[in-house]
Amino acid sequence: MLTVAIVGASGGIGAAILNELASREDVQCIHATYYHSLAGGSVGSASGFASNTDIRWSKLDASSDEEVALWLASVGKADWLINCAGMLHDATHGPEKSISSFNSEHFHNSMSINCLPTLLLGKYARAVLRNSPCGVFATVSARVGSISDNRLGGWYSYRASKAALNMALKCLSIEWARNAKSLRVAALHPGTTDSRLSEPFQKNVPEGKLFSPEKTARLLLEQIGKLHESKSGTFIAYDGEEIPW
Ligand SMILES: NC(=O)c1ccc[n+]([C@@H]2O[C@H](COP(=O)([O-])OP(=O)(O)OC[C@H]3O[C@@H](n4cnc5c(N)ncnc54)[C@H](OP(=O)(O)O)[C@@H]3O)[C@@H](O)[C@H]2O)c1
Numbered sequence: 001m002l003t004v005a006i007v008g009a010s011g012g013i014g015a016a017i018l019n020e021l022a023s024r025e026d027v028q029c030i031h032a033t034y035y036h037s038l039a040g041g042s043v044g045s046a047s048g049f050a051s052n053t054d055i056r057w058s059k060l061d062a063s064s065d066e067e068v069a070l071w072l073a074s075v076g077k078a079d080w081l082i083n084c085a086g087m088l089h090d091a092t093h094g095p096e097k098s099i100s101s102f103n104s105e106h107f108h109n110s111m112s113i114n115c116l117p118t119l120l121l122g123k124y125a126r127a128v129l130r131n132s133p134c135g136v137f138a139t140v141s142a143r144v145g146s147i148s149d150n151r152l153g154g155w156y157s158y159r160a161s162k163a164a165l166n167m168a169l170k171c172l173s174i175e176w177a178r179n180a181k182s183l184r185v186a187a188l189h190p191g192t193t194d195s196r197l198s199e200p201f202q203k204n205v206p207e208g209k210l211f212s213p214e215k216t217a218r219l220l221l222e223q224i225g226k227l228h229e230s231k232s233g234t235f236i237a238y239d240g241e242e243i244p245w
Contacts, residue, residue, distance in 0.1 A: 001026055001027070001028040002021075002026055002027045002028065002079045002080065002134075003027075003028060003029040003030075003031070003077060003078045003079055003080075004021055004027060004029075004030050004031070004078060004079065004080045004081075004082065005030075005031040005032075005072075005075050005078045005080070005081045005082070005128070006018055006021075006030060006031070006032050006033065006082050006084060007033050007060065007062050007081075007082070007083045007084060007085050007117060007121065008033065008034075008035070008062070008083065008084035008085035008086065009030075009032035009033055009034065009057075009084065010032075010033075010034035010035065010036075010037065010038050011084055011085070011086070011195060011196065011197070012193060012194065012195025012196055012197065012198075012213045013084050013140060013190055013193055013195060013213055013216055013217065013220075014032075014082075014084030014085075015213065016212075016213035016214050016216060016217035017082060017084060017217040017220065017221060018030060018032050018055070019214075019217070020214070020217040020218055020221055021053070021221070022051040022053040022055060023051060024053075027053050028053065028054060029053065029054040029055075029056070030053055030054070030055045030056070031056050031058065031071075031074075031075045031078065032055060032056065032057050032058070033057070033058050033059070033060035033062070033071065034057065034058075034059060034060070035059070035060065035061060035062070035085070038057070058071055058074070062083070062085050062113075062116075062117035062120065062121065063112045063113060063116045063117055063120070064120075065120055065123075068117070068120040068121060068123070068124060069120075069123075069124050072121070072124040072125060072127075072128050073124075075128055076128065077128060077131060077132070078128050078129060078132070079129070079132040079133075079134055079135060079136070080129075080132075080134075080135070080136045080137075080138070080224060081121060081125050081128065081129060081136070081137045081138070082136075082138050082139075082140075082224065083117055083118055083121055083137075083138070083139040083140065084140045085113060085114075085117050086113060086114050086140060086142075086197065087109065087110060087113040087114060087197070088158050088197045088198075088201075089197075089200065090106075090109065092106075093105075093106035093109075094200065095154065095155040095156075095157070095158050096154060096155060096156045096157065097154050098154065099156065102156055102157070103157075106157050107156070107157040107160070107161075109157075110157035110158055110160070110161040111157075111160075111161045111164065113161075114158070114161035114162055114164075114165055115161045115162075115164040115165040115168060117139075118139045118165050118168050118169060118172075119168050121137065121139075122137065122168065122169075122172045125137050126176065126179075126180050126183070129180075129183050130180050130182070130183060132182075133182070135180075135182055135183040135184065136183070136184045136185075136186070136224055136227055137172070137183065137184075137185050137186075138185070138186045138187075138188055138220075138224050138227075139165060139169060139186075139187055139188065140188050140189075140190055140220070141162050141165055141166055141169075141187040141188060141189060141235065142158070142162045142189060142190075143189045143237065143243055144158065144159050144162060145158075145159060145161075145162025145163045145165060145166050145187075146163075146166070146235065146243050146244060146245060147163055147245060148244045148245065149243060149244060165187065166187050166235060166245055169185055169186070169187045169233070170233055170245070172185050173185035173232050173233025174233065176232075177232065177233070183232075184227045184228075184229060184231070184232040185232050185233055186223070186224070186227055186231065186232065186233075186234060186235075186236050187234075187235040187236070188220050188223060188224075188235075188236055188237075188238070189235065189236070189237040189238060189243055190211070190216045190219075190220055190238055191209070191211050191216060191219070191237070191238045191239075192205050192209055192210050192211065193210070193211045193212070193213055193215075193216040194210055194211065194212055194213060195213060198210075211238075216238060219238040219239065220238055223236050223238065223240060
């Protein structure tokens with residue numbers, strides 16, 4: 001039976017992952033976090049389906065070292081740690097079309113939400129995952145964080161923060177391959193998914209390419225479930241494609 005910890009389980013993708021896991025018979029406990037509120041959706045035990053899974057909610061700012069340390073200490077042991085926290089736009093700023101609209105505060109916020117949590121979770125996760133026979137730390141990244149795949153430019157802060165996140169995960173996979181060999185690490189690309197984050201940018205998405213959060217959750221969990229040791233430290237899309245860094 002699996003114990004899973006999900007950061008950002010109040011978001012579109014995180015909530016769908018939570019609900020998918022809560023409907024499975026092989027998941028006994030889910031530690032789920034929100035940051036601002038759970039108002040975006042009635043997730044988990046309140047979502048209208050019967051689940052025997054023990055769901056434990058915590059409020060967590062995943063960019064706070066102290067809060068991450070305390071939360072993971074309260075989690076204790078887990079098999080999978082899945083980080084779904086992220087930010088593309090906020091009330092005052094969206095992704096930059098050109099460098100002239102670059103804004104320092106937006107850049108710092110992007111790094112703080114898209115990259116920093118993975119470093120802090122990595123700092124404390126080894127002790128939580130290391131006794132699991134199938135320990136995985138996966139962070140939801142984005143294909144636009146791939147440097148070699150960048151053909152359109154723009155979105156400076158989001159792209160840079162996801163590229164930094166990818167580098168952090170790669171470093172962690174190398175370190176854990178030395179001192180926690182059973183653990184696997186992956187950056188995941190979810191595909192464009194209908195959520196608060198993608199909502200302002202959905203009109204140009206080709207037909208059939210906007211996934212429901214439920215579909216994305218099923219596909220990402222399939223990738224996590226079959227993550228082989230040889231694939232640890234890679235960037236994997238929802239369909240199993242290995243994305244170049
Ligand atoms: N949707 C897409 O098309 C798409 C495409 C590529 C990649 N992604 C990536 O997928 C991930 C999930 O995105 P989404 O579409 O589900 O977005 P979303 O619905 O906006 O959810 C974002 C989540 O991040 C949490 N969060 C924000 N700041 C946080 C902090 N400091 N500490 C802890 N949690 C924090 C939010 O918590 P609260 O709501 O409680 O504040 C929410 O749970 C992100 O990393 C995003 O970059 C999404």
